[in-house]
Amino acid sequence: MSEVYVITxxxxxxxxxxxxxxxxxxxAIEGKRVVLVDADIGLRNLDVVMGLENRIVYDLINVxxxxxxxxxxxxxxxxxxxxxxxxxxxxxxxxxxxxxQMKKLCEQLREDFDYVLLDCPAGIEQGFKNAIAGADKAIxxxxxxxxxxxDADRIIGLLEAAEVRDPxxxxxxxxxxMVKRGDMMALEDxxxxxxxxxxxxxxxxxxxxxxxxxxxxxxADNNSQAGRAFRDIVKRMxxxxxxxxxxxxxxxIFNKIKKFFVRH
Amino acid sequence: MEWFTNxxxxxxxxxxxxxxxxxxxxxxxxVNCDTDLLEMIKNDIxxxxxxxVDIDTNELDIQMSQAPGDxxxxxxxxxxxxxxxxxxxxxxxxxxx
Numbered sequence: 001m002s003e004v005y006v007i008t009x010x011x012x013x014x015x016x017x018x019x020x021x022x023x024x025x026x027x028a029i030e031g032k033r034v035v036l037v038d039a040d041i042g043l044r045n046l047d048v049v050m051g052l053e054n055r056i057v058y059d060l061i062n063v064x065x066x067x068x069x070x071x072x073x074x075x076x077x078x079x080x081x082x083x084x085x086x087x088x089x090x091x092x093x094x095x096x097x098x099x100x101q102m103k104k105l106c107e108q109l110r111e112d113f114d115y116v117l118l119d120c121p122a123g124i125e126q127g128f129k130n131a132i133a134g135a136d137k138a139i140x141x142x143x144x145x146x147x148x149x150x151d152a153d154r155i156i157g158l159l160e161a162a163e164v165r166d167p168x169x170x171x172x173x174x175x176x177x178m179v180k181r182g183d184m185m186a187l188e189d190x191x192x193x194x195x196x197x198x199x200x201x202x203x204x205x206x207x208x209x210x211x212x213x214x215x216x217x218x219x220a221d222n223n224s225q226a227g228r229a230f231r232d233i234v235k236r237m238x239x240x241x242x243x244x245x246x247x248x249x250x251x252x253i254f255n256k257i258k259k260f261f262v263r264h
Numbered sequence: 265m266e267w268f269t270n271x272x273x274x275x276x277x278x279x280x281x282x283x284x285x286x287x288x289x290x291x292x293x294x295v296n297c298d299t300d301l302l303e304m305i306k307n308d309i310x311x312x313x314x315x316x317v318d319i320d321t322n323e324l325d326i327q328m329s330q331a332p333g334d335x336x337x338x339x340x341x342x343x344x345x346x347x348x349x350x351x352x353x354x355x356x357x358x359x360x361x
Contacts, residue, residue, distance in 0.1 A: 150290060182280065193290065
């Protein structure tokens, strides 16, 4: 039984594309057949984050217009053999697609894949409506900032209205040191406000920047904290119960010594 | 106006300031009371009230706000400030005497 997920946020720049790429790669590592669909027509980005920008021949619009077959437009990932990307068109705009066409495309993809992941554009206009049209489930990405949480709330409302059931939250770019000082909202603050189930928490991590620069998801990186957070999210999506990552900062000399021995 | 002073007091941590601000912003967003709707409410209230009292429409103020004094769990309230010029004298049938 395949599942179609839309990864959305409302606000731009909170990490939708990075999240999509990492969840996609993570599911593929687990042996699942996954297709990542870049639904951000006109502002294609998922291809660069995945490091597949040089392999694009056809795109989503070509498939919808019928100028190529679906299989021709799908790009096979270089690292994970069960992971594919359907890139967005860069030259068209969001009005080039209708929700009905996206629905049909998702149905087609469902036949060949276990997971269809739609990377939604920012905003609540046509691009958003297209991206959610064919989705069964939604993942809402936000960061612990007032503007991002506000937009997430709006998106959750719109998802409910569109009958995309039970959206789940990923809180991205948490800085445990700042949370501890009371300078940043904690996960509990955000969930209290949004009243939504949590799929995962991702710490603010330099490895994300490094991975994106290299064009490879950090989910496979065992040394990356964010990578571990994404691996946990993937397990939860597959039905496993994995406790949320403990992001509380341990202070005091005893904990530092303990940490030292655990690591070495 | 306690929430207002809380909001800007120096003792509050930025995280809880953010949380409080969010709660208020979202309360407004969720109520989603646009100006047209507010105008309709205003007109209907005026229609009913003017049966009984003479209203100073220039000084009239009707707006959405939150229940004062509870910043942890804000509840939307309709605040109406309606200055009355004079009461109408009505007889038993509701007609003006």
